[in-house]
Amino acid sequence: MTILKELHWIAIDWGSSNLRVWALDNNNAILDSISSNDGMLGLVTSEFEPLLFERISKWGVRDVKIPILCCGMVGAKQGWVEAPYASVPYNLTQEVDSVKVSFSDDRLNVRILGGLRQDNPADVMRGEETQIRGFLSISSNFDGIICLPGTHTKWVHVSAGEVISFRTFMSGELFDLLSKYSVLKHSVKSDGWNDKEFKSAVSESISNPQKIFSDFFKLRADHLLKQVGQSILRSKLSGYIIGAELAGAKPYWLGQNVVILGNNNLSKIYKTALEAQGIFAQEVDATECTLNGLARAFSLITGRH
Amino acid sequence: MTILKELHWIAIDWGSSNLRVWALDNNNAILDSISSNDGMLGLVTSEFEPLLFERISKWGVRDVKIPILCCGMVGAKQGWVEAPYASVPYNLTQEVDSVKVSFSDDRLNVRILGGLRQDNPADVMRGEETQIRGFLSISSNFDGIICLPGTHTKWVHVSAGEVISFRTFMSGELFDLLSKYSVLKHSVKSDGWNDKEFKSAVSESISNPQKIFSDFFKLRADHLLKQVGQSILRSKLSGYIIGAELAGAKPYWLGQNVVILGNNNLSKIYKTALEAQGIFAQEVDATECTLNGLARAFSLITGRH
Known part of the structure; x- marks a missing residue:
C-alpha cells in the first residue's frame, strides 16, 4: 500500500456534478490530485463515505488520521452531512463555519464547510464562499464586486474581508x-x-x-x-x-x-x-481560488493563521 | 364498413403534440370527432398518411373523395408536406393559402393551410392564423389585439380583417x-x-x-x-x-x-x-376558433363564400 509520506491534509471540492480532491503537504503544495464526475447530485447520503475512501485509498488515509476538508454542495441538505449556511455579512478572512462528519472509526477526521445565506432578498451560496475566501487570501484588501459566472452566476459585494451582500x-x-x-x-x-x-x-x-x-x-x-x-x-x-x-x-x-x-x-x-x-x-x-480558499479555511480551523 | 352518409368534409388541427379531427356535414355541424396525442413532433414524413387514414378509416374516406383540410405544425418543414408561410399584412377574411398533398390515388383530396411570417422583426406562426381566422369569421369588424397564450404565446395586431404584425x-x-x-x-x-x-x-x-x-x-x-x-x-x-x-x-x-x-x-x-x-x-x-377558422378557410378554398 502506497502512503504519501508528506501527506498533511486533503482538500476537497465536491460540487453538484464533480468531485475534485487534492493531497497536500504541510506547505499546501499539491502531492497528488483526483478529479471525477461523482457529483453530489448523483449520490445518496450513504454513498459519500465509501466513494470518497475508495477514491483516495491509494493514499492510505484509513491508517493515519489525515484531516480532510470539503466545500461545496456536499454540505447541502441532500448531500453527505448538512453544513448550515452562515448569514451575511460574513468575514471570510477571520470566520469559518464547518461541521464534522461523525464516524464510528475515530481515526477519520472529515469536516465540511458551510455556505452563506442572505435573508433579504433571500439568496444562498455553497462553494462560492470558499472561492472568494481563496481570492481574499491573496488580495485581502479588495473592495468591490466579485462576479462568479456559472450555472447560477453570483454577483458578490465584498469589503474589508466581508461578504456584504450578493445576488x-x-x-x-x-x-x-x-x-x-x-x-x-x-x-x-x-x-x-x-x-x-x-x-x-x-x-x-x-x-x-x-x-x-x-x-x-x-x-x-x-x-x-x-x-x-x-x-x-x-x-x-x-x-x-x-x-x-x-x-x-x-x-x-x-x-x-x-x-x-x-x-x-x-x-x-x-x-x-x-x-x-x-x-x-x-x-x-476559479480552481486556484478554490484550493486557496480551502487552505485558508483549514488554517483558520486548525489555528495555524 | 361504416360510412357517415352526411360526411361532407374533414377538418384537422394537427399540432406539435396533438391531433384533432372533425367529421363535418355540409353545414359544418360536427358528426364525429377524434382526438389523440399523435403530434407532428413524434412523426416522420412517411408516417402522416398511414396514421391519418388508419384513424379515420371508420368513416370510409378511402372510398369517396372527401375533402380534408389541415392546419398547424403538420405543414412545417419537418411535417407532412411543407405549406409555405404567407407574409403579413395578410387578410384572413379574404385570402387563403394552402398546399395540396399529392397521392398516387386521386380519390384523396388533402390540403394543408400555410402559416404566417413577418420579416422584421422575424417571426412566424403556424396554426394560430387559423384560430384568428375563426375569431374573425364571427367578429369580422374586430380592431385590436389578440393574445394567444401557449407554449409560444402570440400577441397579434388585427385590423380590418388583416393580421398587421405580431410577436x-x-x-x-x-x-x-x-x-x-x-x-x-x-x-x-x-x-x-x-x-x-x-x-x-x-x-x-x-x-x-x-x-x-x-x-x-x-x-x-x-x-x-x-x-x-x-x-x-x-x-x-x-x-x-x-x-x-x-x-x-x-x-x-x-x-x-x-x-x-x-x-x-x-x-x-x-x-x-x-x-x-x-x-x-x-x-x-381556442377550439371553437380553430374549427371556425378551418371552416372559413374551407369555404374560401371551395368558393362557397
Missing part, C-alpha cells in the same frame, strides 16, 4: 435548458462563436431586458426565415441572456471595481460583455 | 423547462395556485423585468431558507414570467382592445394579469 442569476442554467431542450435547440447547435453578434445582443438586452422572451423566439424565426447560421444564433442567445443579467445586476457592477472569478471560457465571455459597458474586470482562476 | 414570446416553454428540469423543480412542484402571489409577482416583474433571472433563483432560496410553500412559489414563477412578457408586449396591449384566444386555464391566468394592468380582455375559446 444569484439563473442565466447559465437557462442557457443550458434553452440550447438543449427548447424549440431553439436546432437553431443554436454549434461550437462556433461570433463576438460581434454576442456584443450586439448584450447591448440590445441591457437596454431592453423586457424583450428577452420575444428575442429568444426571434432566433428561431431568423433561422427559419433567413437561414442565419447557428454559431451566430448561439452567440446571440448567450448575449441576450447575459445582457438581461447585466441589466439586473447593474446596481452591483456600475462604476465598481469588478473581479471575475471563474473558468477561462465563461470568464472571457463575461469580461467581453462588461468591457462593452466600460467595465474592465480582472479575471482570476 | 411571439417563449414564456410557456420557459415555464415548462424551469418547472420540470431546473433547480426550481422541487420548489414549484404543486397543483395549487395563489392568485394574490401571482398578481404581485406579475406587477414586480412588469416594473423590473431585468430582475427576472435573479427573481427565479430567489424562489429557490425562499423555499430553502423560509420554507415558502410550493403552490405560492409556482404561482410566483408564473407571475414573474408573464409579468416580464407583459413588459415586453406592452406596445401591443397598452390602451388597446384585447381578446384572449386560448384554453380556459391559461386564458384565465392572462386575463388576471392583464386586469391588474387595467386591461379587461374578452376571452374566446
Whole structure:
C-alpha cells in the first residue's frame, strides 16, 4: 500500500456534478490530485463515505488520521452531512463555519464547510464562499464586486474581508435548458462563436431586458426565415441572456471595481460583455481560488493563521 | 364498413403534440370527432398518411373523395408536406393559402393551410392564423389585439380583417423547462395556485423585468431558507414570467382592445394579469376558433363564400 509520506491534509471540492480532491503537504503544495464526475447530485447520503475512501485509498488515509476538508454542495441538505449556511455579512478572512462528519472509526477526521445565506432578498451560496475566501487570501484588501459566472452566476459585494451582500442569476442554467431542450435547440447547435453578434445582443438586452422572451423566439424565426447560421444564433442567445443579467445586476457592477472569478471560457465571455459597458474586470482562476480558499479555511480551523 | 352518409368534409388541427379531427356535414355541424396525442413532433414524413387514414378509416374516406383540410405544425418543414408561410399584412377574411398533398390515388383530396411570417422583426406562426381566422369569421369588424397564450404565446395586431404584425414570446416553454428540469423543480412542484402571489409577482416583474433571472433563483432560496410553500412559489414563477412578457408586449396591449384566444386555464391566468394592468380582455375559446377558422378557410378554398 502506497502512503504519501508528506501527506498533511486533503482538500476537497465536491460540487453538484464533480468531485475534485487534492493531497497536500504541510506547505499546501499539491502531492497528488483526483478529479471525477461523482457529483453530489448523483449520490445518496450513504454513498459519500465509501466513494470518497475508495477514491483516495491509494493514499492510505484509513491508517493515519489525515484531516480532510470539503466545500461545496456536499454540505447541502441532500448531500453527505448538512453544513448550515452562515448569514451575511460574513468575514471570510477571520470566520469559518464547518461541521464534522461523525464516524464510528475515530481515526477519520472529515469536516465540511458551510455556505452563506442572505435573508433579504433571500439568496444562498455553497462553494462560492470558499472561492472568494481563496481570492481574499491573496488580495485581502479588495473592495468591490466579485462576479462568479456559472450555472447560477453570483454577483458578490465584498469589503474589508466581508461578504456584504450578493445576488444569484439563473442565466447559465437557462442557457443550458434553452440550447438543449427548447424549440431553439436546432437553431443554436454549434461550437462556433461570433463576438460581434454576442456584443450586439448584450447591448440590445441591457437596454431592453423586457424583450428577452420575444428575442429568444426571434432566433428561431431568423433561422427559419433567413437561414442565419447557428454559431451566430448561439452567440446571440448567450448575449441576450447575459445582457438581461447585466441589466439586473447593474446596481452591483456600475462604476465598481469588478473581479471575475471563474473558468477561462465563461470568464472571457463575461469580461467581453462588461468591457462593452466600460467595465474592465480582472479575471482570476476559479480552481486556484478554490484550493486557496480551502487552505485558508483549514488554517483558520486548525489555528495555524 | 361504416360510412357517415352526411360526411361532407374533414377538418384537422394537427399540432406539435396533438391531433384533432372533425367529421363535418355540409353545414359544418360536427358528426364525429377524434382526438389523440399523435403530434407532428413524434412523426416522420412517411408516417402522416398511414396514421391519418388508419384513424379515420371508420368513416370510409378511402372510398369517396372527401375533402380534408389541415392546419398547424403538420405543414412545417419537418411535417407532412411543407405549406409555405404567407407574409403579413395578410387578410384572413379574404385570402387563403394552402398546399395540396399529392397521392398516387386521386380519390384523396388533402390540403394543408400555410402559416404566417413577418420579416422584421422575424417571426412566424403556424396554426394560430387559423384560430384568428375563426375569431374573425364571427367578429369580422374586430380592431385590436389578440393574445394567444401557449407554449409560444402570440400577441397579434388585427385590423380590418388583416393580421398587421405580431410577436411571439417563449414564456410557456420557459415555464415548462424551469418547472420540470431546473433547480426550481422541487420548489414549484404543486397543483395549487395563489392568485394574490401571482398578481404581485406579475406587477414586480412588469416594473423590473431585468430582475427576472435573479427573481427565479430567489424562489429557490425562499423555499430553502423560509420554507415558502410550493403552490405560492409556482404561482410566483408564473407571475414573474408573464409579468416580464407583459413588459415586453406592452406596445401591443397598452390602451388597446384585447381578446384572449386560448384554453380556459391559461386564458384565465392572462386575463388576471392583464386586469391588474387595467386591461379587461374578452376571452374566446381556442377550439371553437380553430374549427371556425378551418371552416372559413374551407369555404374560401371551395368558393362557397
